[in-house]
Amino acid sequence: MSFIFTIRAGPARLAARAPQLAVRAFHQSAPKNSFFTPRTASLAFRASTKNSSNGILSRLQGASRGYHAQYDSVYVDPAARRAELLRKLLIGGAIFGGTLVTANVVFNRETREDGGLPPYERSYLNRTFLHTGLGVGIIGLTAYQMVQSGFVYRIMVTNPWIVGIGGLALSIGSMVATRAIEPENYIPKYACWAAFNATQAALIAPLMTIAPPALLARAGLYTVAMMGSISFVGATAKQDKYLYIGGPLLAGAAIVAVSGFAPLVLPATAVRTLAFTENLWLYGGLALFGGFTLYDVQKVLYHARAAQRGVIKEDPINESISLELDFLNIFIRMVQILMMQQNRRK
Structure with missing residues (x-):
């Protein structure tokens, strides 16, 4: 028997629910077995519980590895982030200054003769x-x-x-x-x-x-x-x-x-x-x-x-x-x- 879980809870909650899920699955599949005995039921229960626990643990370990891999790929060093922000600010300031100088040279060769705007x-x-x-x-x-x-x-x-x-x-x-x-x-x-x-x-x-x-x-x-x-x-x-x-x-x-x-x-x-x-x-x-x-x-x-x-x-x-x-x-x-x-x- 196979089980497919959608992991939406924490590890402790899934581990606590594992035996219940196994018993529920066993009782659903037990009437289909014509050679059902108490001993075979006990062995099947132990085997299903063990397989379910191993499956859950393997999935949890895989999810943990995936989470850490995703976190490592997204994580950015704060120093590098500050350096990138400073670089963008410097580029923006250079663009502003260059645009100002260029516009003055090209369009504003003749400025006001009185030295500025009236109040x-x-x-x-x-x-x-x-x-x-x-x-x-x-x-x-x-x-x-x-x-x-x-x-x-x-x-x-x-x-x-x-x-x-x-x-x-x-x-x-x-x-x-x-x-x-x-x-x-x-x-x-x-x-x-x-x-x-x-x-x-x-x-x-x-x-x-x-x-x-x-x-x-x-x-x-x-x-x-x-x-x-x-x-x-x-x-x-x-x-x-x-x-x-x-x-x-x-x-x-x-x-x-x-x-x-x-x-x-x-x-x-x-x-x-x-x-x-x-x-x-x-x-x-x-x-x-x-x-x-x-x-x-x-x-x-x-x-x-x-x-x-x-x-x-x-x-x-x-x-x-x-x-x-x-x-x-x-x-x-x-x-x-x-x-x-x-x-x-x-």
Whole structure:
């Protein structure tokens, strides 16, 4: 007779249950034996108990060896882990510094002649960046809670078209409502702004279930480095120097959007065309939203001067929405590029 056990309890509990399992199996198989006697029953009981105990012990030893082998393969030295973390931080700092220097050399050869931002423009820009960072934090925490609660999985098993179109409609509606509310009505304005951030979190939450946390952290670090350096260039450049690029950026956004819909239209056999459109979506979109960051920072400063003259009202929330969208678009493409590089290494 043979036994198959699913080991879900500890060794002591299995050892205590071994005789009971053997007796139960023996009584189930005893009526089938026509030569049953008390002596043969005793011998069969001892043999079955011995075989069951040996089988359990061998399985427990095998499970123990497997556990130790798995633990040894997963275990990482804390010193090596700290060294790897320090190396990644140094690489991120080098990328940030190199991007800053390169952007200044290429785009910012002519800086402000007065030596810096006026106090009012600096204050308005700082408040805008404060709301941008707060919005990105709300999006990240909300997306994390959606993943932990299982809300993302329930979204993914439903119709993706309904979810995508509905989420896009809610995102656009909440953004339009936030921009339309006057800054004095701060309670409904902040409520609509929070709803906008929640819809953005729902749209990027499925990405957090696919990419590993370390890759998401690297993509966030690279996004902060890229946007930080470009924002510095836009803040220190001459007034209205890059506002002219708004029209070309809109045209580029239309081209990138069309390339994103190419897999839905082109056949699967057009491999080269699909590869080209994918590169255009990733790398072209990365450069495009870097340009949008430069344009949006200059637009914030332009609105600051207009608000100081009383032409428009101060509204850092509206200004932060554009920078949040720039951050999310750059972050998503960073994650996709890093995942492609990781798949090529495998």
